[in-house]
Amino acid sequence: MLSELKTPRITKDSPETPGRGMLIVVSSPSGGGKGTLIDRVLKTVPGVGLSISYTTRAPRGIEQNGREYFFVDRETFDAMIERGEFLEWADVYGHLYGTSAVHVSRQLESGQDIILEIDVQGAASIREKIADGVSIFILPPCFELLRERLVARNTDSPADLEKRLGGAAAEVGHYKHFQYVILNDDINRASQQLAAVIYAERARRERQEIWLRKALADFIDLP
Numbered sequence: 001m002l003s004e005l006k007t008p009r010i011t012k013d014s015p016e017t018p019g020r021g022m023l024i025v026v027s028s029p030s031g032g033g034k035g036t037l038i039d040r041v042l043k044t045v046p047g048v049g050l051s052i053s054y055t056t057r058a059p060r061g062i063e064q065n066g067r068e069y070f071f072v073d074r075e076t077f078d079a080m081i082e083r084g085e086f087l088e089w090a091d092v093y094g095h096l097y098g099t100s101a102v103h104v105s106r107q108l109e110s111g112q113d114i115i116l117e118i119d120v121q122g123a124a125s126i127r128e129k130i131a132d133g134v135s136i137f138i139l140p141p142c143f144e145l146l147r148e149r150l151v152a153r154n155t156d157s158p159a160d161l162e163k164r165l166g167g168a169a170a171e172v173g174h175y176k177h178f179q180y181v182i183l184n185d186d187i188n189r190a191s192q193q194l195a196a197v198i199y200a201e202r203a204r205r206e207r208q209e210i211w212l213r214k215a216l217a218d219f220i221d222l223p
Contacts, residue, residue, distance in 0.1 A: 021108040022201060023130055024048075024115045026194075027123045028138035029171040030164040031150040033184045037138060038117055040191035045198055048113045051104050054080065057095035061153075088118070088125035093163045097122065113198065120174040127177070134201050136194065137178035141185040143168065 028034040042048060054070045056077050065071045072080075077096050080086060089098030099116060107114045116126065126133055140146040146168055150161055175181050180197050184190045205212065 021111050022113040022198075022207065023104070023108060023126070023133040024113060024198060024201075025123045025126050025133055025135045026115055026117050026138060027120050027136070027174070027178070028184070029140065029146060029168040031146045031153070031168075032138045032140045033149065033187070033190070034117055034138040036187060037182075037184065037191045037194050038115055040187075041115070041195050041198065044191075045195050047111075048115060048198065049107055051099060051107070051114050051116050053116075053118065054086075054098045054100065055095060087129070088122045090119060090121040090125070092119050092121065093160065093167070099126075113202070120171050120177075123174075124177065132207070134180070134197070135178040136180040136182060136197060137175045138182050138184050138190070138194075139172065139175055141183060 026034050026038060038050065042050060052066065052068070052070060054072055054077060056072060056074050059065070059068070059071055063069065063071075074096070077089075077098065080098065081089060085100060085102065086098040087101040087104055089096060097119065099118065099122065104114055104116070116122070118126070123135055127135060140149070147165060150164060182190050182193050182197075201207065
């Protein structure tokens, strides 16, 4: 189930703001390795931050509240929905996940580029609302490797593991809706490619229009 809530600060029709950061949506099936690639990018690419989502699921392993996620109960999450606090939220295998609209808006307006690590449902919602967002799908090289990764992390019950594996094919089919697809068969190459996409998007003309006008003004005034 996916629910979308309109927000006043970030919409598809909002004009670009000078100095506004770039929103980068990164999705993959569970076990696709997006978290590992994002961690590497955060350590190597300056000016990039991670939006921390809210979730009703319990922490896994060494996860900490406020680091990987904000862990809340269902009652708290439902209240946030009612107050319209989420840019997007989704029910993923029985657990709710949501992105804070205010948190993302503040970071973007400060000029920081923000990565959203979200599922394909959330990515679809963001594409509807934010015209200049960048969407990247992380594709595992094969189903068997995906299974091995999910089993190795040892964080899901057998029933949850089967749910995730069962939904993987449908999630992978969403790759065609993303602007970029990165094959995660080698962590070094894939993380470098993710960083390269961010740098390339930063160099797009339309993202630099305000600064280009200032630079080009000197040339226009030349005799």
